[in-house]
Amino acid sequence: MQIRDLPYSDPGDPDVRSGPRFLIWLGRNQLRGQLKALSWGLLHQCSLAGLPPAVGFAVQAVVDRSGSRLAWAGGLIAVLGVLIALGDTMLHRSAITNWITAAARVQQLLARKTAELGSALTRRVAAGEVVAVSTGDVEKIGWFVEALSRFAAAAAALVLICAGLVLYLPSLGILVTLAMPLLALAVLPLLPRATRRADLQREKAGKATELASDTVAGLRVLRGIGGEELFLGRYRRASQEVRKAAVRSARMWSLISAIQVLLPGVLLISLVVHGATLARDGRIEVGQLVTVYSAATLLLFPLRHFEEIAMAYSFSRPSARRAVRVLSLHRTDRPSTVDAVPTGDLYDPVTGLMAPEGLFTAVVCGDPDEAGRLAERLGGHAHVDKDTTGIRNEDGNASKYPTRGTDHNRPENGGRAATDGVTTEPMHLSVLLGGVPLDELPLDSARTAVLVQDKDPVLLSGTLRELLDVPASERVSAEDALSAAQCGDVLDSLAQASVATDGDPMTTRITERGRSLSGGQRQRLALARSLVTDPEVLVLDEPTSAVDSHTEARVAAGIKGLRQGRTTVAFASSPLLLDLADRVVLVHGGTVVAVGAHRELLRTDLRYRAVVTRETDDETAVPAAQGTLRTTEEIEERA
Secondary structure, rough: HHHHHOOOOOOOOOOOOOOHHHHHHHHHHOOOHHHHHHHHHHHHOOOOOHHHHHHHHHHHHOOOOOOHHHHHHHHHHHHHHHHHHHHHHHHHHHHHHHHHHHHHHHHHHHHHHHHHHHHHHHHHHHHHHHHHHHHHHHHHHHHHHHHHHHHHHHHHHHHHHHHHHHOOOOHHHHHHHHHHHHHHHHOOHHHHHHHHHHHHHHHHHHHHHHHHHHHHOOOHHHHHOOOOOHHHHHHHHHHHHHHHHHHHHHEEEHHHHHHHHHHHHHHHHHHHHHHHHHHHOOOOOHHHHHHHHHHHHHHHHHHHHHHHHHHHHHHHHHHHHHHHHHHHOOOOOOOOOOOOOOOOOOOEEEOOEEEEOOOOOEEEEHHHHHHHHHHHHHHHOOOOOEEEEEEEOOOOOOOOOOOOOOOOOOHHOOOOOOOOOEEEEEEEOOEEOOEEHHHHHHHHHHHHHEEOOOOOOOOEEHHHHHHHOOOOOOOOHHHHHHHOOOOOHHHHHHHHOOOOOOOHHHHHHHHHHHHOOHHHHHHHHHHHHHHOOOEEEEEEEOOOOOOOHHHHHHHHHHHHOOOOOEEEEEOOOOHHOOOOOOEEEEEOOEEEEEEOHHHHHHOOHHHHHHHHHHOHHHHEEEEHOOOOOHHHHHHHHOO
């Protein structure tokens, strides 16, 4: 695999049983590149190993006053120099290619998993950890894959050189050969402690990254409440903890490096003393001593790769563990049994909520968090693992609308509970679209059928045209969507902000997460993006919460007009939006408790009126205690 061939057509199916197994899988999938780097590494190391004999041959030729042998030695050294340069260049090229391609493979795997999980990812893994995995951790994993081939070449060269020394001069070669394992393994007792310190540093760095990410995301809110200094102090403390952990880790690695300098130095001194004694006694020649000494000196270079691979593994192991934590997440979908995208009513058997096909349904929840969870559920983003009861008809066939408790949405019941003549049994709880469970649909079909826009949508950086260039039915143009979302002032603002694009708002760049826009402008642009998609069912969670009441009324009318004949569900408590809905559903305590028109529910349902008019419990209780309800005019004026 060459860098120019990236990205991979298929990054593969990783082994996510553990971090080390993932690293082994990654190295195995880079086997061709590893072998190429190993070959160039062996050429480089063996060429280096050839220098000592050539130098020793040249020294001995000088001692013997042999010009021809000196010329041969000079030619051999020149050839070895060319081979060393070639091997080193190509080894570096191959190793860096392995690094980049391995990192790219991991990034593709993470991107594929992110697309598969969608919004469920950040609910199961902290945002800071996701950022750490996709940036720094990917580089560390690639570093291990790159260092592995150079370590293998160094280890092979070490064995070959030691074997050659034993054959060339056993009296000194055996000493060097026995010392090499001790030098390579001397730091092993220190590695567990160094690894633990490195793990602690990575953990603290991940927490600091998460804190920084959360602080930046909420910077505008922090400024509004004067909390910048509080969070800045927290980040300072977290940063200092990272610094202290990094210093402790560096001390251990510096000790390991010092040992790997000290012990080889002791070996070389011992080798010189013992060799000089043998040369003085005439048992070996001076050239042989120079050859063995030079070879032992060059052996220190391969030994450095032992330290590097230990460091690379200690840093990449926690990174691989974090990557595996993300890659091992799975959606809880059952195998797909439906090919076509279904149409029809959207029904949730857990709450009893039904959105009839082609109508604009507004949902009112007293708890905003409950509304967010229900919106995600309607889009198939969240699943309930436990079973509840489903309705079966008298003939024993499963009803199209299984439910829990009283169902105010069953069209055949006219808003009344229907439990006569039926039996109950446990059923799988999945939102139904046209009677088809969403979790039985392929992921692409489910996303095409139901689109959920949460209350805090994200705008990616890029031009406005790129923002609206999303998979869509092409029945709704960008202009119509922007008009329905009342984005006229946003377009004017973008046009004025851009000088290089001749005032065309569609080519104006939007900064990351739309930070250059106000909250209401971001919300309306996100709404326009959702309207362009034109799904079978559009679920909106508080689509007008950040705009003023005048704009809110026009946005609500624009949504209803553009989505005419399409199923739309809006979670809201604004009377302006609720009054335009075809039907309004009140969800309380996780169950549908009332269905009707907005004005009707204001008059007849105390809980609904309390949520919509923001009345306190005492205010709601006074008319009930007096046995009267406010007049329609009073209620609507309050709303």
